[in-house]
Amino acid sequence: MKFASVIVDVKAMQTDRAFDYLIPEKWMGFIKPGMRVIVPFGPRAVQGFVIALKDSSDFDKVKPITEVMDITPALTAELLDIGHWLTESTLCFKISAFQAMLPAAMKAKYEKEIRLTSSEAKDRLHPKSARWFENAPGIFWKEIEKSDSVKELQGDIERGLLEVIYRVKQKNKQKTQKVIRAAVTSDVLKEEASGCTQQAAKQKKVLDYFAEHGGAAVPLQELLLKLNITDSPVKTLIKKNLLSESYEEIYRDPYADRTFQKTESLPLTPEQQTAIAPILDGIERKAHDVFLMYGVTGSGKTEVYLQSIEAVLNQGREAIVLVPEISLTPQMVNRFKARFGSLVAVLHSGLSIGEKYDEWRKIRRGEVKLVVGARSAVFAPFTNLGMIIIDEEHEGSYKQEENPRYHARDVAIYRAKRHKCPVVLGSATPSLESFARAGKGVYQLLTLKERVNSRPLPEVEIVDMRDELRSGNRTMFSKVLLEKLEDRLEKGQQSVLFLNKRGYSSFIMCRDCGCVKGCPHCDISLTYHKRGHLLKCHYCGHEEPMPNVCPECGSEHIRFFGTGTQRVEEELAKVLPEARIIRMDVDTTGKKGAHEKLLTAFGNKEADILLGTQMIAKGLDFPDVTLVGVLTADTMLHLPDFRASEKTFQLLTQVSGRAGRHLLPGEVVIQSYSPEHYSIQLAGKHDYDSFYMQEMTARKQHAYPPFYFLALVTVSHPDLLKAVSVTEKISQHLNHKLSNHVQILGPSASPIPRVNDRYRYQCMIKYKREENLHSALKMIIERFQQDMNKNQLSISIDMNPNAMM
Ligand code: ADP
Ligand code: ZN
Ligand code: ZN
Numbered sequence: 001m002k003f004a005s006v007i008v009d010v011k012a013m014q015t016d017r018a019f020d021y022l023i024p025e026k027w028m029g030f031i032k033p034g035m036r037v038i039v040p041f042g043p044r045a046v047q048g049f050v051i052a053l054k055d056s057s058d059f060d061k062v063k064p065i066t067e068v069m070d071i072t073p074a075l076t077a078e079l080l081d082i083g084h085w086l087t088e089s090t091l092c093f094k095i096s097a098f099q100a101m102l103p104a105a106m107k108a109k110y111e112k113e114i115r116l117t118s119s120e121a122k123d124r125l126h127p128k129s130a131r132w133f134e135n136a137p138g139i140f141w142k143e144i145e146k147s148d149s150v151k152e153l154q155g156d157i158e159r160g161l162l163e164v165i166y167r168v169k170q171k172n173k174q175k176t177q178k179v180i181r182a183a184v185t186s187d188v189l190k191e192e193a194s195g196c197t198q199q200a201a202k203q204k205k206v207l208d209y210f211a212e213h214g215g216a217a218v219p220l221q222e223l224l225l226k227l228n229i230t231d232s233p234v235k236t237l238i239k240k241n242l243l244s245e246s247y248e249e250i251y252r253d254p255y256a257d258r259t260f261q262k263t264e265s266l267p268l269t270p271e272q273q274t275a276i277a278p279i280l281d282g283i284e285r286k287a288h289d290v291f292l293m294y295g296v297t298g299s300g301k302t303e304v305y306l307q308s309i310e311a312v313l314n315q316g317r318e319a320i321v322l323v324p325e326i327s328l329t330p331q332m333v334n335r336f337k338a339r340f341g342s343l344v345a346v347l348h349s350g351l352s353i354g355e356k357y358d359e360w361r362k363i364r365r366g367e368v369k370l371v372v373g374a375r376s377a378v379f380a381p382f383t384n385l386g387m388i389i390i391d392e393e394h395e396g397s398y399k400q401e402e403n404p405r406y407h408a409r410d411v412a413i414y415r416a417k418r419h420k421c422p423v424v425l426g427s428a429t430p431s432l433e434s435f436a437r438a439g440k441g442v443y444q445l446l447t448l449k450e451r452v453n454s455r456p457l458p459e460v461e462i463v464d465m466r467d468e469l470r471s472g473n474r475t476m477f478s479k480v481l482l483e484k485l486e487d488r489l490e491k492g493q494q495s496v497l498f499l500n501k502r503g504y505s506s507f508i509m510c511r512d513c514g515c516v517k518g519c520p521h522c523d524i525s526l527t528y529h530k531r532g533h534l535l536k537c538h539y540c541g542h543e544e545p546m547p548n549v550c551p552e553c554g555s556e557h558i559r560f561f562g563t564g565t566q567r568v569e570e571e572l573a574k575v576l577p578e579a580r581i582i583r584m585d586v587d588t589t590g591k592k593g594a595h596e597k598l599l600t601a602f603g604n605k606e607a608d609i610l611l612g613t614q615m616i617a618k619g620l621d622f623p624d625v626t627l628v629g630v631l632t633a634d635t636m637l638h639l640p641d642f643r644a645s646e647k648t649f650q651l652l653t654q655v656s657g658r659a660g661r662h663l664l665p666g667e668v669v670i671q672s673y674s675p676e677h678y679s680i681q682l683a684g685k686h687d688y689d690s691f692y693m694q695e696m697t698a699r700k701q702h703a704y705p706p707f708y709f710l711a712l713v714t715v716s717h718p719d720l721l722k723a724v725s726v727t728e729k730i731s732q733h734l735n736h737k738l739s740n741h742v743q744i745l746g747p748s749a750s751p752i753p754r755v756n757d758r759y760r761y762q763c764m765i766k767y768k769r770e771e772n773l774h775s776a777l778k779m780i781i782e783r784f785q786q787d788m789n790k791n792q793l794s795i796s797i798d799m800n801p802n803a804m805m
Helices: 077-090 094-100 127-133 150-158 186-194 198-212 220-227 232-239 270-285 301-314 330-343 353-364 375-379 408-419 432-439 465-470 479-491 565-575 594-603 644-656 678-684 688-701 720-737 773-790
Strands: 003-008 019-022 036-041 044-054 110-116 138-140 162-168 176-182 243-249 290-295 318-322 344-347 370-373 385-391 423-427 444-448 459-464 494-498 508-510 527-529 534-536 543-545 558-560 581-584 609-612 625-630 667-672 709-717 743-755 758-767 794-798
Touching: 003 036, 003 094, 019 036, 044 077, 044 094, 077 094, 077 408, 127 138, 127 150, 150 162, 176 220, 186 198, 198 220, 198 232, 220 232, 232 243, 270 290, 270 301, 270 385, 270 444, 290 301, 290 432, 301 318, 301 330, 301 385, 301 423, 318 375, 318 408, 330 344, 330 370, 330 594, 344 353, 370 375, 375 408, 385 408, 408 423, 432 444, 432 688, 459 465, 459 479, 459 678, 479 494, 479 625, 479 667, 565 581, 565 609, 581 594, 625 644, 644 667, 644 678, 644 688, 667 678, 678 688, 709 720, 709 743, 709 773, 720 743, 720 758, 720 773, 773 794
Parallel strands: 290 423, 290 444, 318 370, 318 385, 344 370, 385 423, 459 667, 494 609, 494 625, 581 609, 625 667
Antiparallel strands: 003 019, 003 044, 036 044, 110 138, 110 162, 176 243, 508 558, 527 534, 534 543, 709 758, 709 794, 743 758
């Protein structure tokens, strides 16, 4: 094969197709689909993905590939296929789709080193690659990239004799540590060791250690500790050029230092048995099916996942478990690690780039069989998938809000079809879409109605905060909630207080003229941050000092309104001075590991009250928590989002599930200014089924999903008139191209009409089946391509918008 079809890293409509490049002779047979290469593109050199090889090209002048970035393909054949499918289904550029599937380290600058996997491996190398390792166990790729032995090296990598190490060049100030590795082969090390005199016993110890470990890198501190020596013999050996030292990013497996109590499968309850049977059957028959496991919180869904995974692993296949980023807590991860130990890789945003890459590499090499991770873990490069589980499938974070705008559920189902394996979607409050599909038989419904050990769901009391105000209570705690908090303090039990902060934060208002301080670049009010006494915009990052007087009328009666967690903490300290409080929000959990530390402290009963935002709503399981309070249940209800009721119901149900999970029964207090709303009433009764019926009626009436599909086109430009006129043209175009079964709403201003000094207009399409939709939308991008490149215009198309923002 003399030619490669390459997708180049130039994000534009005209370049969103494969270009032909000549494969230089030395790389023929070496370059494979899925590899990244550097190619000339116009006057530039750009990165690209090889998507196919071919014998001939339709073009006369084909330029050669100049560099090869991978030695084994970065993308498997399956991932290449997924990339093409993502491009079609989410209307993104191919290059964006491919890049989204790779770990960040592969986008960063790095050097590749090829190293022997063991000292024995050296003797089994192909003679053409062996010569590179005569004097050292490793060599940098750039030194051999253009040699005549790349194919042999590749073969030896595939046989596991050599491995590729990526050394990420850190721009940011990552912590580094001194790392020591052998600079010579193990044979040389052994020889030197045997030649050591009595006085050099410590040097011998070090040489023996490296000979035994194939010369592999080890942090200096660890080495000294292991061998119980000072660093002087190491220094001597470095001087003799037998060892080498370097500074590298501290690699820290977040779970390595922990020992896990191994857990065994629990005998399943009859409900769990009924639920797991069809899943096991699907695994056994290697059949694709989508199961929706609808089980109340604490009904033992996770145990069902664990035992299904076990069946998959026994079959020699692999599994992916997706968990929302926010519930990817150590508690959650431990349950998988405790059952499957080192077969588990974890992918979450708390890992450094290097750590993430390392987990990815374990997956790629088949060293692990199970991945637990957030959204993008759905692209884990397994080749023999036996199951994909999506826990809390209703979570909005499974949808990526930038290109490619994919939903992990869709990707999971697409992959599972190819691998002929089940997908299990689990939730206590399934998304309306999924529950409707289960109702139609598209998904198989599995139901867990009871909590394990039949613990009752907690009692919920809904408090009307308007009544509180009328009776003179101006604090943010109702009388009932305060009494119950005091009661728990006396009994030495714990409480969780939840502040639904979304769409409601501490803004600044003048009490004399009513002026609200807004961001000068966005149509949104600024948020007060106590730390630094600052006002910040959460959309564009604008910051300014908190004013002392009203900028409009000069009044001194300017203060912040709304209830940030900091304010709740202060108020709480006033009314319950003896209570020990742990606050969890973006400010207190910013640092790596802070999240876990706070939770551990709460688990150790170092505090009476855990106060926090969304981040404490999920996955937490503390036996002594007997009271959950929701301070403001309805802050999300009034957002311009057709899923507002659904999200409110889900969140309240989740939060309520935190209480009374163990021996002590739990209670929940929900404070609300619109307590009559059905999503609050029904969450109070733990009544998903009624909520589903009522919400479906509303969705049908307003032609929203799951009755209709949505597509949202958002246009933004610094000039308001330009934004409006482009949106107008777009809706005319769509009206013209699409059938009269679709509804086209707009142009209308976006719910946040200006962000970062750019005006935003939108056009919404509601449709059921519309063959021309994709081509009509693609035409929009083509038509405005010039404007987008040169004229600051931006158009985004979301095929399945989560929110309307
Ligand atoms: P969910 O994921 O549905 O919220 P979990 O799987 O967390 O529920 O189960 C709740 C609790 O019940 C956990 O502490 C779990 O260990 C326990 N559990 C689950 N299944 C069983 C079982 N079959 N027998 C005994 N305990 C169980
Ligand atoms: Zn004023
Ligand atoms: Zn702003």
